[in-house]
Amino acid sequence: MDTTVGGNKRVRRAYGFDEVALVPGPLVIDPRDVDISWTLGGIRFDIPLLAAALDGAVNPKLAAQMSKLGGLAVLNLDGIQTRYEDAEAILQAIADAPADGVIQFIQDLYAKEAIKPELIARRVRQIKELGGIAAVSAAPHTAKAAGMAAVEAGADLFFIQSTVGSVRFESTRIAAFDVAGFVKESPIPVIVGNTVGYAATKELMEAGAAGVLVGVGPGHICTSRKVLGIGVPQITATADCAAARDDYHAATGRYVPIITDGGIRNGGDIAKAIAAGADAVMLGSTIAAAAEAPAPGYSWGMATSSADLPRGTRIKVGTSGTLQEILFGPAHKDDGTMNLMGALRLSMGSLGAHNLKEMQQAEMMVAPSLPNEGKALQRAQGVG
Amino acid sequence: MDTTVGGNKRVRRAYGFDEVALVPGPLVIDPRDVDISWTLGGIRFDIPLLAAALDGAVNPKLAAQMSKLGGLAVLNLDGIQTRYEDAEAILQAIADAPADGVIQFIQDLYAKEAIKPELIARRVRQIKELGGIAAVSAAPHTAKAAGMAAVEAGADLFFIQSTVGSVRFESTRIAAFDVAGFVKESPIPVIVGNTVGYAATKELMEAGAAGVLVGVGPGHICTSRKVLGIGVPQITATADCAAARDDYHAATGRYVPIITDGGIRNGGDIAKAIAAGADAVMLGSTIAAAAEAPAPGYSWGMATSSADLPRGTRIKVGTSGTLQEILFGPAHKDDGTMNLMGALRLSMGSLGAHNLKEMQQAEMMVAPSLPNEGKALQRAQGVG
């Protein structure tokens, strides 16, 4: 199972979505009977799908709509929404900017205006007023101030997110962010990420996290692997963290769900993530392609705005349909980006899984999607 | 042989057509002496090739022609032929429809008209009148009614096909389809599919199936893997099911052939499928490219017409030659899509296999077709 790449350098083989496939067994269940609900921070959700805290994916209106449909959207507290009063105009400007120089354009917009506590409060209240569950996300260094403002305004769930989230942080210059302390003091549940690996996940759970976001560097709008060399394919990352969750649960009786975040493109990836052990999945670009998305047709990552080392750019995601159609269909495309929950139900039914816990036990095979097979298809379609 | 993708998630490596190659040994046999006949449901066929129950591949005329040439074509009872009196006009309309919006066009056509028992009967009688063997296919939920009409009209073989076929089906809303009961009551042999896996195959054989269709999600006109995450590469699927067939045969004395269905593009794939353990193969797009095919130059899958979750689209397959040329040549192309049976004979002869049972024992290697090698060839041909 493990080998060396040379000398004494030991490695494991890691797997991504495109390298595995799910395998039906002898039992098939009516998709309508499949239970895809789950619980995060004491709140029960009808569907195991979160919209990622990207400026191009989530604004207060979309967050409320997502709640209505049974899922959860997370609002980014470090982005445009909390820096600019008229966020929609800025988002439109980013969508309209020419591709050439767009990274610097984004860098400048994020640098020019500071995060404003009153805007944090306003965005949270907007979500609540529209009837949504208010989940918000901040980086560790802004979490304290942002958290206070958000909680006071009525936020329900707090996400702390950084490129690599961890309990232990060393610095000679700034005070280390104390995850356990923050969680203890927070009146609302705190979900922490992003992480990979058994040990880091377990430490976050021991620090009191109500949920853990899994995924470092695998997303489509993220170039961490090219820039930093860091990036664990999501099937392996999810399976490793699921093992930590199960062991922590067995030892303490507390069940902390893990959410696979990054790189998910279609219904097949969602089914695979859960079969690898995830309790839910987080989507970015796919949600940014909803008709209701804040930056029509475009998305960019949290690290795109980094002043000195951007890891991602603005990508065109197009518009595939309404949020309702993306989640529940009907689909008029066959690429797996529409009716995601219908696809998950049919996948689980076909695999004989009554609920998400059983889906986590579904049979999986290593089955690379061959370049040639894709090409054969393209040729047949007159595309390639 | 098996490993984990991370944590405790155990997996096996699965293989597709493009990842294996056949290996000649010290014996070569005259291709003309090779026996490629086989038996399904008590009927002996000269060639181990079935035309898939796709609306773009099989109509009564093609079915009769296929019988004449020694093979078997299966007519889809859930499609255009049994919904529309003038099926040919509808099929032509699908072929003529613009690519943009074609999925919805197909969805609408399949939704607008119900399946009519009198059309089922008429199609079966048309095949018989033209001298063909009448093999028909229905989904489990239409199988009872369709089966009665087809049998009365003189059908010879009945196929029950769904995305994932199985003996055990659970639903709180509809009565489960009783495979064993259906088979027992059916006056004609029943072939069931599609399936993968040792256990599911054995259960279908124990339920009385006269044949088992192998293949979930690997076809060219099928996007199950993207939409559902489900899809087992055909070499592995075939070898697993062949093991179940052999064990079932050893235990009961009854030999139930397995038919590899999906993803086969050329003579090489046919040879590989049989070497992996198949008794016969089922082809879709390749047959849809026959001059006699019902929807000139186009094909689409059974799941393309799904109202809320289409898994496939219409693809252009072109027209490669007459059915006679596709099956027996002469070929004037070198891509393996013509003279399929000549290719199978030459392959078996080159591998020293006197018949299909010996071909199932042919030596196979894992030998990926490298993207670079393909490109080198394309460059040389001035294509890429």
Next chain:
Amino acid sequence: MDTTVGGNKRVRRAYGFDEVALVPGPLVIDPRDVDISWTLGGIRFDIPLLAAALDGAVNPKLAAQMSKLGGLAVLNLDGIQTRYEDAEAILQAIADAPADGVIQFIQDLYAKEAIKPELIARRVRQIKELGGIAAVSAAPHTAKAAGMAAVEAGADLFFIQSTVGSVRFESTRIAAFDVAGFVKESPIPVIVGNTVGYAATKELMEAGAAGVLVGVGPGHICTSRKVLGIGVPQITATADCAAARDDYHAATGRYVPIITDGGIRNGGDIAKAIAAGADAVMLGSTIAAAAEAPAPGYSWGMATSSADLPRGTRIKVGTSGTLQEILFGPAHKDDGTMNLMGALRLSMGSLGAHNLKEMQQAEMMVAPSLPNEGKALQRAQGVG
């Protein structure tokens, strides 16, 4: 080392040129001191390179030129040269034919005229008169008649070649070709191919072959893998046959060289073939790209002319330089297709191999050439 693809189907992993690389060690030798000579059928050659018996690669003039340069060219006795008096005009016509329909054009030309013993004799005499070593090749079913004519005209070496060459051949319709008998009666050394695998190679050596051609289906102008499913990557094929050669040598004291034939594109492939165990290599398309080649700029395989099942087409190979430049440089391209022997010498020197026998022991690694790396390069060159 071996595994199963599923069920009970056991397989080995096979490797092609693009999947391996050679590894330098602590000793470097002056390339000019490297000995690359070898012996076939009692004749010593300065360079381990043969031109393949393709109509687009070898005519009498090129054969003589190849001898002069220290190598060996094999003339096809089943092709245009022995069917047409004015072969050059026919070859030019094939080169000039439009791509569309070229396979049928070739099929017709090979079918229209029979092989003529007097032309066989004339071609052999032409080679001898030009001072060359006359090596000729025929298929088993034409070998007897062709052999007689060629030997009488003064041929030096006789090659028997078929898609899969073997000692044991079964037919109820034609008499089996008796390899051992033919070899025994032949007054000149007989080289047999093509083969792969330890057992088949050993049987050919035991039947008296003076050399064995290794390679079934890996060539660039050959589509056996697509048509028949047959094809063993050349590194594995060569290493397997080399083991048979070494065991046969140890047991009998007779050393029968093996020649890797098919799929070799550049100096790197030549070095790898020898490091895998080959005594020499056979090139087709690369030689067809010589300024002296018979069909300016084009090549096609022996199986392209098959009347009912062509496995290959005419490909454009261009013209890269004179035979002298291709073999010994100077090269003004960096793609490894020029100065092949200079490259082999430098490769052997860099690997510390004094001669071909030592080169067969060079360290090899499995090191796939990644598609992404190629693309990075193309991008940098402004190509992709």
Next chain:
Amino acid sequence: MDTTVGGNKRVRRAYGFDEVALVPGPLVIDPRDVDISWTLGGIRFDIPLLAAALDGAVNPKLAAQMSKLGGLAVLNLDGIQTRYEDAEAILQAIADAPADGVIQFIQDLYAKEAIKPELIARRVRQIKELGGIAAVSAAPHTAKAAGMAAVEAGADLFFIQSTVGSVRFESTRIAAFDVAGFVKESPIPVIVGNTVGYAATKELMEAGAAGVLVGVGPGHICTSRKVLGIGVPQITATADCAAARDDYHAATGRYVPIITDGGIRNGGDIAKAIAAGADAVMLGSTIAAAAEAPAPGYSWGMATSSADLPRGTRIKVGTSGTLQEILFGPAHKDDGTMNLMGALRLSMGSLGAHNLKEMQQAEMMVAPSLPNEGKALQRAQGVG
């Protein structure tokens, strides 16, 4: 861990940059606290980055600038700078030459003028006068004469570089270059390369090398793998040589740093090289893309000028920014080619590595970057 490719040919699997990824653990460090300094030949450098001795990458001015920024640039003593007084004009001519025939154009320019000791001295003095550390590189056969001239002019470090560098060299025609003798007599530290493999590295260290360059054939402007079949992917090469360094250090107490040279394209590759065991990395094309580079926008390898067997061509590298921006940012691109040292610091911090020695122990996984994933991204960006 090792297997055979067939017969008795044993091989190891080797890995390149694109096949591995780094894995964060539970500790994160402030990037500003990370120590990335190292020592070569007794000189301490702030950053572990060398500019390769390519004519398109390094001239005296760039070398001085590189020193100022904390790194080291190596000047090629066998190239244009020491053959032509007005080197800049020649370099500009190479940059301006049409792509067609550029290899021969380069071959001619390098052949026409000999290396001149007075130009060697002048280039060294230019670097020193500009305040730089003068590191120079020569091939073994020119090392003696060049070394003398360079040392007299005040050179600080001497590099001996050939395609495959080794202690043992055999020739019947020229005197073998005595590495140990040269090192002993040299008044300045001598770094030797390029090499791969445990044994060769250890011998170079035992011969007194002050540093070893790792990498044979993996670079972007190098086609050694195609021409010679030689080429070891850099992750494996680095890990093997690092093991030799560590064992040599344990046995002798002398620490000889290894420098990974070739194939590095971005910050991610730098991080991976060090995690594989490198003490520093050498970059070519990336430095040639600096605004200060000698041949604006172009680069070519040392082996491009080979008179009879060029292994590389001129490639367009473009201009990405100033050397300062390439090394320290700010980056306005997300492809990992800008702010390389910022990226390394962030990568190390994210992996919990305080310094380069700890980074060498970072967790690595085998995690291929799948072609499909890349394509998905390109599609999204409207590129592919």
